[in-house]
Amino acid sequence: QEDVFKKIVSHCKEYGFVFPSSEIYDGLAAVYDYGQNGVELKNNIKQYWWKSMVLLHDNIVGIDSAIFMHPTIWKASGHVDAFNDPLIDNRDSKKRYRADVLIEDQIAKYDEKIEKEIAKARKRFGESFDEAQFRATNARVIEHQQKRDALHARYTEAMQGPDLAELKQIIIDEEIVDPISGTKNWTDVRQFNLMFSTEMGSVADGSNKVYLRPETAQGIFVNYLNVQKTGRMKIPFGIAQIGKAFRNEIVARQFIFRMREFEQMEMQFFVQPGTELEYFQKWKELRMKWHQALGFGAENYRFHDHEKLAHYANAATDIEFHMPFGFKEVEGIHSRTNFDLSQHEKFSGRSIKYFDPQTKESYTPYVIETSIGVDRMFLSVMCHSYKEEQLENGETRVVLMLPPALAPTKLAVLPLVKKDGLPEKAREIVNNLKFHFNTSYDEKDTIGKRYRRQDAVGTPFCVTVDYDTLQDNTVTLRFRDTMEQERVSIDQLLSIIEDKVSI
Numbered sequence: 001q002e003d004v005f006k007k008i009v010s011h012c013k014e015y016g017f018v019f020p021s022s023e024i025y026d027g028l029a030a031v032y033d034y035g036q037n038g039v040e041l042k043n044n045i046k047q048y049w050w051k052s053m054v055l056l057h058d059n060i061v062g063i064d065s066a067i068f069m070h071p072t073i074w075k076a077s078g079h080v081d082a083f084n085d086p087l088i089d090n091r092d093s094k095k096r097y098r099a100d101v102l103i104e105d106q107i108a109k110y111d112e113k114i115e116k117e118i119a120k121a122r123k124r125f126g127e128s129f130d131e132a133q134f135r136a137t138n139a140r141v142i143e144h145q146q147k148r149d150a151l152h153a154r155y156t157e158a159m160q161g162p163d164l165a166e167l168k169q170i171i172i173d174e175e176i177v178d179p180i181s182g183t184k185n186w187t188d189v190r191q192f193n194l195m196f197s198t199e200m201g202s203v204a205d206g207s208n209k210v211y212l213r214p215e216t217a218q219g220i221f222v223n224y225l226n227v228q229k230t231g232r233m234k235i236p237f238g239i240a241q242i243g244k245a246f247r248n249e250i251v252a253r254q255f256i257f258r259m260r261e262f263e264q265m266e267m268q269f270f271v272q273p274g275t276e277l278e279y280f281q282k283w284k285e286l287r288m289k290w291h292q293a294l295g296f297g298a299e300n301y302r303f304h305d306h307e308k309l310a311h312y313a314n315a316a317t318d319i320e321f322h323m324p325f326g327f328k329e330v331e332g333i334h335s336r337t338n339f340d341l342s343q344h345e346k347f348s349g350r351s352i353k354y355f356d357p358q359t360k361e362s363y364t365p366y367v368i369e370t371s372i373g374v375d376r377m378f379l380s381v382m383c384h385s386y387k388e389e390q391l392e393n394g395e396t397r398v399v400l401m402l403p404p405a406l407a408p409t410k411l412a413v414l415p416l417v418k419k420d421g422l423p424e425k426a427r428e429i430v431n432n433l434k435f436h437f438n439t440s441y442d443e444k445d446t447i448g449k450r451y452r453r454q455d456a457v458g459t460p461f462c463v464t465v466d467y468d469t470l471q472d473n474t475v476t477l478r479f480r481d482t483m484e485q486e487r488v489s490i491d492q493l494l495s496i497i498e499d500k501v502s503i
């Protein structure tokens with residue numbers, strides 16, 4: 001699985017999806033650039049989200065707020081005081097780690113051990129294997145499970161404080177070693193604030209300190225009344241936004257899963273107090289449906305309901321996707337009560353209450369938030385679409401089975417040879433179709449090689465222009481996933497393809 005992930009990372013680079021930032025200067029940790037194919041895929045993901053959120057809901061509108069905001073906003077939101085991760089160093093490797101992540105990895109190791117025992121037993125007993133009974137009776141599994149549960153309970157307790165000394169004690173008791181130095185020589189755990197700051201204006205006296213936003217949500221909260229009034233919105237209504245966010249993350253080296261500059265797609269849904277749990281449930285279901293509509297298989301998603309909640313939330317869940325390195329959070333759905341809005345009322349001194357025209361009452365709305373990382377979504381799409389296939393002729397092909405709606409290029413038009421008017425005919429097809437969807441032209445190398453190149457970037461359709469085309473206006477249409485070919489008239493291409501690639 002780790003190997004597959006490495007291959008996906010190098011595929012992303014080799015085919016112009018994702019490059020390390022500032023590569024000729026040896027890169028910048030946890031910062032990445034999207035290449036010519038990556039930007040198309042990323043734009044399509046954003047459009048797929050925007051369409052389903054803003055265009056398909058009468059009561060959701062979008063905004064685009066600035067990255068810089070008044071610094072007091074981050075005081076009000078709690079980010080200045082509490083947007084921290086527990087940090088620990090290994091004295092030998094001089095590497096920094098998140099103490100919570102080290103412990104979570106340890107919990108996952110117990111889970112892996114249990115899964116291994118189960119897989120072994122399943123192989124041994126075949127059809128008659130009863131997993132529930134095995135879990136309840138196998139001594140090794142019971143032991144791993146007990147250790148896991150005890151660790152999990154202790155960890156959850158420590159994170160509530162959070163009791164930093166206890167986190168360190170857990171790392172010591174579990175004999176967690178640094179993966180690089182292999183030693184247990186740890187420093188104390190301390191809090192590390194994840195916000196980046198800079199100075200605004202020309203005076204660097206500290207009073208002009210501003211932050212790069214660590215989430216897009218606050219831009220929505222401080223604008224909600226502007227939007228409600230100017231858009232004459234009635235509760236319940238939502239505001240959506242796509243934009244960059246910045247976090248000085250401690251754990252790097254997870255490719256685009258955890259970046260220091262990333263993009264979020266967030267939607268805040270404003271509801272009447274008392275109805276929030278009903279809407280939380282509704283959004284939970286809707287968001288899972290949105291993910292599953294991509295066709296990656298329901299078994300690759302799961303909810304992770306939070307047992308312990310942040311002080312401002314009264315329900316929270318993550319949608320996790322099965323990445324090559326395990327089930328990981330792609331989206332968070334939170335019922336945030338009226339915490340943010342009432343904090344902004346308190347810190348700004350302005351009333352930002354909603355006036356209900358029916359009951360003639362004013363109140364501070366409650367908020368359900370759906371928050372998804374564009375880059376994590378991108379990674380999940382890449383991981384699921386990357387396939388190495390063994391062909392009948394013994395060759396292997398690497399193909400990105402991207403959902404056609406997300407594919408960077410929808411159609412590649414390939415003249416069989418570079419002469420006798422075939423390139424001109426192919427260009428004519430490109431020119432007619434490129435206004436409808438992303439269409440490219442390729443004449444270099446053999447047809448076989450060109451097909452492979454299109455497979456590798458996930459182009460769902462290729463057409464080949466040959467000598468017959470000049471006679472009867474037909475082309476060979478090749479389907480990426482099945483590699484089947486069909487002779488079709490050029491006039492049919494638009495209707496055949498457009499329907500399958502539209503978002």
Ligand code: ATP
Nearest residue numbers: 249257258259262329330331332371372373375376
């Ligand atoms: P994690 O626990 O993985 O750090 P989080 O719970 O802090 O994530 P949220 O604050 O809920 O994340 O952010 C919402 C979404 O934004 C996440 O589900 C994820 O998709 C995305 N996201 C958060 N941090 C990063 C990051 N450093 N790089 C890429 N995407 C991120």
